[in-house]
Amino acid sequence: MTDVTWGIASTILAPTRDILQFAAYHLAAGAHRIYIYLDAPNPQAFEFLDAHPKIRVITCDDKYWKQRKRDRPDMHQVRQTANATHAYNRRAEVDWLIHMDADEFLVADRPVAEILAERPADPHATRIRPMEQLSGNPSAFKGFIPSGPDRARITADLYPTYGAHVKGGFLSHLAGKVFVRTGLPKINIRIHNVFQDGEMLDCHDPQDGIDLAHVHAKTWEDWIAAYRYRVTKGSYRSELGPNKPYEKGGLSMHDLFTQIEQDAGEAGLCAFFDEVCADSPALRKRLADHGLLHEAKLDLVSHLGQHFPDYTGV
Template structure:
């Protein structure tokens, strides 16, 4: 049997971490390597009760043991932890770095899909499907790069679509399963490097989706807005959706301007068009073949994997 595992660096409430863990254990993950970026003793203790979870408290003692100063940016901490796990003695055949708000959604079994890949395949990419903020079951489909992408996005999002690459507020790159045993590989958030070579022998897995719950509600989105604007997926250094000479602006510039000029009212209009699970957006996505229903069934999976929660 092909064994696969997930490595994560997480700062989130206990309930979200356990949901993420239970879901992927039910899906067949052999190992979860969970690094708690702001460790909570109760969460750490609960994770350690599960035989398939390796949990790490990334406190001062952890970073001293690693012999490095704690990286200031969370992206650098993610890279360090993912690379460290990859370079350890392998307990799995394939490893993927994921965030706590991401959930694999395969058409079949993950182990069988990975096991069917040719031996020459070293990396396998899964593309994101971004959640609609509503009951948690609606997702926008990924629009592949190509001449039609911009037109589709602007039909879906007539006011703001020109500034939002692929119609997604977060990443389009997806995440990579990486075959273990390839030596001193460096695992970054969306790519891996073997020396100077990026993503060696990569393929796309069209039959496994990466469901990304980027916005769960208006309140959730707004509470994360400032952090994402300064440090996360809306930060200033990320590129615009289209070239500058074609009127392109970064998402950081667009959202900063909306916030300065229109305040929360403007941000709510942006959220409603891009994120909210509305009849208008559902109909528009359906017309483009981009509406997907995926019920994660988190409560049932949590009970199965962590019955001691009561």
């Protein structure tokens, strides 16, 4: 047992069930506090969240942003960082805080609090690297490939057609998310880093024993439904950089998807998805051969029933 406590800050725009499953999973994992900022009013989710003693929920409506003395930021990434920093600067209720999205789940080989209790006093932050779910198999994940000379070769082995253009084989971020000790002055939390007084905070990397399970593409239908937003405003937007310098043949995800659509339309996107995202015996074997196939049973329905037994929505 340890007295160390940890919590999560999350800005969420999602169906009620997804919000409650995210919260329930992390309550079961040992979170002492979960700070949820509803990016748009959701009275049903608010009622369930507000009733739980370990959850603090805020609806980010016009009144909220007026109280923050600012206009509502247009970009959701800016709203996320503003809210995560707001959660950090509250009266401290936990020893460690991490900003996460509703499709990310901490998977640890022992209690998260025990792992954090073993961190030395310095540095004040520790990075949790991601693993990305294989579409169609909620228990199978592709592992993170560390940066280095072997990453490009391994990625090309795993994804023969598109691996040269997909950094580390992940559709979404490789940076992971960061736990930071609370109580530090002049902290600003960003999506994948933490800054103190304008300087990036030193960060232990990676934190052994914890992975960030990212459910980025549950199914083809889910992925293509989110695709247009992601390619214009989200994780595939044009201002994000390429997988390697342009002069060395690199492409950003935005560039890659634009090229695929121009050449083959939605059928091309589907072929990309089948190679890079979809669960298949062939991909699982290639991942296993490289030690990159991970199993994690999230049991989201079970945790939902345990922590929100009165919720009966679908």
